[in-house]
Amino acid sequence: MGAATFIPVPAASLPVVNNSEDFVLDPGDAKLAQKHARWAISALEYDDVNTAIENLQKAIQVLRPYKQG
Numbered sequence: 001m002g003a004a005t006f007i008p009v010p011a012a013s014l015p016v017v018n019n020s021e022d023f024v025l026d027p028g029d030a031k032l033a034q035k036h037a038r039w040a041i042s043a044l045e046y047d048d049v050n051t052a053i054e055n056l057q058k059a060i061q062v063l064r065p066y067k068q069g
Contacts, residue, residue, distance in 0.1 A: 023066070023068070025063075025066055029062050029063070029066070032059075032062050033059040033062040033063050034059075036055040036056070036058040036059035036062070037055070037056070037059045039051070039055040040052040040053075040055035040056045040059070043055065
């Protein structure tokens with residue numbers, strides 16, 4: 001498996017999240033963000049900084065719609 005490619009997502013295609021106190025992080029999104037974070041850690045174990053950054057960016061991309069405040 002080759003290095004992952006970062007594909008930016010236009011803001012218009014991001015889901016709208018209710019900013020109320022009762023918002024819930026989608027379990028599938030949480031799992032996907034965790035997967036990318038684990039891949040980033042694994043890449044760093046091999047000194048592969050580029051792949052680590054790409055996977056951290058993907059994890060952030062998944063979580064960004066849930067950011068509050």
